[in-house]
Amino acid sequence: MGKARLLVLPLLLAALLLTTAWTGQVAIVGPGQEGVSGDFEIFTWWTAGGEADGLNALLEVFQERYPDVNIINATVAGGAGMNARAVLKTRMLGGNPPDTFQVHGGQELIASYVVTGYMEPITFLWEEEGWLDVFPQDLIDMVSYEGEIYSVPANVHRSNVLWYNKAIFEEYGLEPPETWDDFFEICDVVEADGITCLSLGDVGIWATVHLFESVLVSELGAEGYQALWNGELDWTSDEVKGAFELLYQILQHVNEDHGALSWDQAVQLVVDGEAAMNLMGDWAEGYFTSVGWTPNVEYGWVPSPGTAGTFIVVTDTFGLPLGAPNRDAAIAFLRVLGSVEGQDAFNPLKGSIPARVDTDRSLYDEYLQSSMDDFAVDTLVPSLAHGSAAPESFGADFGTVMSVFVATGDVDLVSSAAQQICVANGICQ
């Protein structure tokens, strides 16, 4: 008898395994017919500071309008979103998408998720809400594919901003640089006193790619830069090689320990007066604010040298995954996200400008207002370092190329490698 009972145990175990496998399938309850209710899962990498505050403010607006929805705020911390994207990919591949998720506009959205058939077009939503007139056309193009729109931009960051320490610039009687030649002259002045000219924190290499995209725009112009991404300009061309050479000269004026610092530690060097300038996206403004600095008092900014009139866009967007468990709630959330109220709840706290151009200016600080002015008139181009300009597979390999370049400075080698990657990704011929 005792032994016979033992038979039951493995059977029970097997049954247990089976049921746990099953419950994962049936746990999701469909949305109610009337109104919007049920669980709504939003997936981001906004876990701390102003980003998390902004997200919470946005979700509060959403909750007020749709009180029956149970919001599940699924964030994954770390690595400027790299860890979150890894988790997201496994979920999408496994057929378990969240209801909506954060994704940079441009190729990170289009190449990774739209072309591969993971997203549902939401052009109908844009038409119903009348958004086509209030978002800039360049931005709409970044989230569109073959005539359909696939996501709603939540915010806009500018990549090509040069930040400078006003005290240092006043002390030496310097003007912020308009060209890279101006920049090198400033370097000669401040370096004579042992001040680092440009601070850089490129652990994980993306900050150097970030610097390089500004250099590319200054060397090629907005049109030439765009030509790189539609395959009309080769990476082995003299213009691009010139950009690599310029980058190498600039790298001679950065702090020696750049490989060991993160971007915020590099900004801190400017705050400490150890470095005169820093080239970083305007999320750096949030860092200046967090250490108590006031725009245009302690720190100033200009478009990075040679890029005035061009606005390199980094935009976080949210779309509708095909097979979202609670599609109604996701659409309701996207409506809130694209509304003036939603954009103005999120962006002042996040430290970014709204993606639509008809919001309440008075909510934003001096820097953000100046950025909004530029955003309205400048040529908008996608960012390379933040996944908008080229597919992720290009970006990942290009990071390797950039690491090798920082170590060797071999222009011919890296431009031919970049060309190979470009061909492998189907951008170049």
Next chain:
Amino acid sequence: MARSRAARSRIERIVPILMITPSVIAIAVFVYGFIGWTVYVSMTNWRGLAPSFQFVGLETYNQLFVGIFDLGRFRTDLVNNVFFTILFLGTCIVVGLLLAILLDQGIRGEGIFRTIYLFPMALSFVVTGVVWRWLFAPSSGINILPTLIGLEPLNFQWYIDNTKILTFYWPGLAPILVGLGMIVALGIGISLWSNQARRKYVPIPALAFLAGLIWFLAGGPQNSPNVPIPEEHGFHPALIAVVIAASWQLSGYTMAMYLAGLRGIPEELREAARVDGASEWQVYRHVVLPLLRPITLSAMIVLGHISLKIFDLVFTMAGDANMPTDMPGIYMFRSTFVGSEFARGAAIAVVMLIMVAVVIVPYLVYSTRREAEL
């Protein structure tokens, strides 16, 4: 009565099988099934989030070993990993053995020291990585220690140092593999020769060795796949920082193993040696250390597979794109989850699996044989 006994014995036979069936199935699916799946994916052209299973054979491996699309990053990783493994194992074994011998001298407060040395092992590699990242930060860490006593700060860039020493060129994989195979064949041949009973098997490794020799003489290296441009590799001193951090964490583990081994050596053996007139050094050299050999072997196996698969420590210490300290594990993560290059990620994973298997499988065979003999 007889029938019930027969039934009972049948149950006795079936129950153990049923008991292990769930775990056998689980392991077959979730370990070996997925290994097979990874091997399969590595031979497809799957890149991007849409799965694609067009069979391309060994093309991805070819790209990794002799292609130039990633500027030889994978080859750099392999070289780094070999250097790292050698240094890391060496440091852990020497430091661990020294600590164990010192603790074995019957000092007071041994328990406290043992805990102190063993404690780093309780930390996660991630924590170790972050802490040592700060300690080795070139402009704020260990480098400024000398300034406390009025000296110049050190100038070594630690984990971001870009220099390379002991440089050599990547000559393609085939000559390396064939050369290694010949060395192994030679070793096996010699060990077979020294054993009277097995001397009859010597022709097998001898033939293998001869085949390799003929391949070399017939110009095999010139005709095997090679990188299009000569590619310089070498030892990155930046790895020293990683080796220090990793050994700081795991030397305590080898110490614990050696200490247990030392405790297991009967005092009579040492006494006998001393009676025979051996000095204390000779006691260790000829009695203690030979008896510790199995422990060294298992320590090398355990640490070896950690170091071949190392990821988290380097990732948190130096980031995922720092070529001087890059490792195959990091490249695999970056390819798969940043670049969505699933075929390439799978190929790197398979190479890593083979590397670990080369270390583990002979050990498993050896220890099962020993168990069978005992």
